[in-house]
Amino acid sequence: MTGHDRTDSELVLLDGSMGEGGGHILRSALCLSLITGRPFQLTRLREHREPPGLRPQHLAYVRGAEALSTSTSEGAAVGASDMRFTPGPVRAGDYLLEVGTAGSTPLLFQCLVYPLALAGGGRLTLRGATHLQNSPSFHALTGAWLPVARAYGFPVQLSLTHAGFYPEGAGEFTAEVGAPEEPPLRVDLPARGVLREVRVMSFVGGLPFGVAERQSRAAVAALRERGILAEADNRPLPVTRSQGTVTFVLAQFEHTVAAFTSLGDRALDAEAVGRRAAEALTRFMETGGALDEHLAEQLLLPAALLASGRLGPVTPGTTRFTTACVTGELTTQAEVLRRFLPVDIRVEPGGAVEVRPA
Numbered sequence: 001m002t003g004h005d006r007t008d009s010e011l012v013l014l015d016g017s018m019g020e021g022g023g024h025i026l027r028s029a030l031c032l033s034l035i036t037g038r039p040f041q042l043t044r045l046r047e048h049r050e051p052p053g054l055r056p057q058h059l060a061y062v063r064g065a066e067a068l069s070t071s072t073s074e075g076a077a078v079g080a081s082d083m084r085f086t087p088g089p090v091r092a093g094d095y096l097l098e099v100g101t102a103g104s105t106p107l108l109f110q111c112l113v114y115p116l117a118l119a120g121g122g123r124l125t126l127r128g129a130t131h132l133q134n135s136p137s138f139h140a141l142t143g144a145w146l147p148v149a150r151a152y153g154f155p156v157q158l159s160l161t162h163a164g165f166y167p168e169g170a171g172e173f174t175a176e177v178g179a180p181e182e183p184p185l186r187v188d189l190p191a192r193g194v195l196r197e198v199r200v201m202s203f204v205g206g207l208p209f210g211v212a213e214r215q216s217r218a219a220v221a222a223l224r225e226r227g228i229l230a231e232a233d234n235r236p237l238p239v240t241r242s243q244g245t246v247t248f249v250l251a252q253f254e255h256t257v258a259a260f261t262s263l264g265d266r267a268l269d270a271e272a273v274g275r276r277a278a279e280a281l282t283r284f285m286e287t288g289g290a291l292d293e294h295l296a297e298q299l300l301l302p303a304a305l306l307a308s309g310r311l312g313p314v315t316p317g318t319t320r321f322t323t324a325c326v327t328g329e330l331t332t333q334a335e336v337l338r339r340f341l342p343v344d345i346r347v348e349p350g351g352a353v354e355v356r357p358a
Contacts, residue, residue, distance in 0.1 A: 012038050012339050016045030016081070019332030023058045027111040028333055030065040030085065031301065032340040034115035035310065039086040046081070053079045057103030060128075061111050064097045068112055068119075092120030099128035101169030104135035110145070113177055114301065117154050118310065121178045129164045130171035131246050136294065137261045138163070138173055139201065143250045144259035144295050152302040153183040153311055163205045163237040165244025165263070183311035187303065189290040189321035190352075193254020198223060198230040198281070201250070202274065206243035209236060211270045215247045218274035223249075226282045245270070247277040251284075258284055258292045289324030289351050296323035296353065297330045300337060300345070303355040308341040318356040326351055 012033070016025050029040045046052050054062075055078065062076045062085070070088025095116075099108045105126040116122055130138040136145065142158050149156055155178035164171020200223070202216035216232040223230045230249070237246075245264030250257065262277035264270075284292050291299065303319035305311050323330065326347055334345040342358040 009038055012040040014040055014042045014336065014339065016042050017047040018335060019328035022046065022049065022329070023055075023061070024329055025332060025336060026058055027061050027107060028301070028336045029340075030061055031111050031114055032336065033085055033087045034065055034069060034071065034090050035118060035305070036340050037087055038340060039084065041082075041084045043082045045083070051079070053081045054083070055102075056100050060097075060099040060103050061108055064099070064108055064112055067095055067097060068116060090115045090119035092116070092122050094123040094125075096125045097127070099126060101129065101167055103128040103169070104132045105130050105164070105171060105173060106136045106138060106141050109141070109175055110136070110298065113149075113154070113156065113175065114305065116177050117156075117180055124175040124177060125172065126175070127164075127170075127172045129166055129169045130160065130173055131163060131165050131244060131261075131263055133166070133263060136298075137246060137248065137263075138171075139203075139246070139248045140259045140261055140294075143248065144257050145298055147257060148295065148299055149302065151184065151187065152306060153181040154178075154302065155181055161238070163203070163239050163242065163244070165205065165239075165242045168242040170240045170242045180311055183306055183314055185314050186316055187306075187319040187321070189256055191288075191322070192256045192258070192290045195228070195251060195253055195285070197252040198228055199250045200230045200232045200274075200278070201248040202232065202234045202245075203237045203248070204245045205237035205239035207245060209234070211245050211264075212236075214270035215245060215274035218271035219247055219249060219278040222275045222278035223281070228282070245273060247274045249277045249281050251281055256290050258295070260284070260292070284324050287324035288322065290322045291324065293323055293325040293327050293330065296321065297327065297333050300330070300333050300353075300355065304337040304341050304343045304345070307343045307355050307357045309357070310341070316356065318354065320352070320354045323351045323353060
């Protein structure tokens with residue numbers, strides 16, 4: 001169940017300029033508000049971004065949260081820097097949601113999947129961009145996020161209908177979300193272990209297939225220069241009116257996975273796009289972290305749900321891991337989680353992270 005059985009409905013006050021001051025504060029607050037039943041007041045949202053305040057894609061996250069529930073918002077409009085959100089019970093069921101051409105369907109998905117699962121599950125059909133800069137790609141969800149979610153007892157299945165690239169968007173994917181299953185007692189990921197397999201997946205949508213082949217050849221060659229062998233897989237992506245390319249590198253380690261996405265760019269040739277994804281993996285392997293910085297930030301939320309007892313009574317309900325880099329988004333996410341849930345989150349400068357009951 002989501003958190004409307006709580007007696008604690010105290011308003012959560014959040015400064016939207018915390019850390020890097022991006023839209024992730026709003027998405028996390030919406031997700032946690034739906035789960036806990038606690039309203040929040042958000043001020044100075046994206047104060048240091050250009051343009052500041054809510055953009056259309058951020059407003060789509062608010063509307064998505066409202067669609068799953070009987071929630072209401074005040075002040076949520078394009079350009080607004082202050083808003084209030086009052087959650088209502090989340091309803092299990094099937095939802096079709098639009099996030100717009102500049103909006104990320106994976107980010108909307110990560111905002112809504114946990115509340116929907118805790119309410120009993122359903123289906124999310126999301127339309128917008130599936131592959132967007134500064135956002136997890138659809139393939140990053142399936143390759144890296146999905147194993148983490150399932151490890152915490154969230155049964156989710158993802159299927160891509162159409163890929164959507166900026167600026168046209170027009171992508172769509174579907175998520176079948178089940179109710180949570182038995183959670184782990186604890187999660188320990190102090191090290192990634194030995195490298196077992198690297199796969200380079202190169203995709204094109206609405207462009208010549210040769211572009212995908214050039215991307216993957218460059219990525220495989222760049223990895224080989226660092227002594228890393230990789231298998232390449234080139235595929236077309238179904239699209240409607242959108243065009244784009246993506247190189248996706250998935251590394252399977254003994255204990256963890258790491259995923260790196262490079263999107264096509266008019267300023268880069270296909271070889272540069274492929275090398276960029278490969279070089280992201282090699283930089284990660286120069287660190288000692290078990291998780292890359294993006295997956296580390298995404299893991300905090302299910303770890304906090306486990307520690308707070310939201311996934312059921314477990315002992316000790318503790319998660320420990322190391323990250324390649326302590327980012328502003330990681331520390332900001334930790335602070336937002338502390339405001340909503342009774343958890344103790346410790347982030348060491350060297351990259352060690354612990355999430356446990358408060």
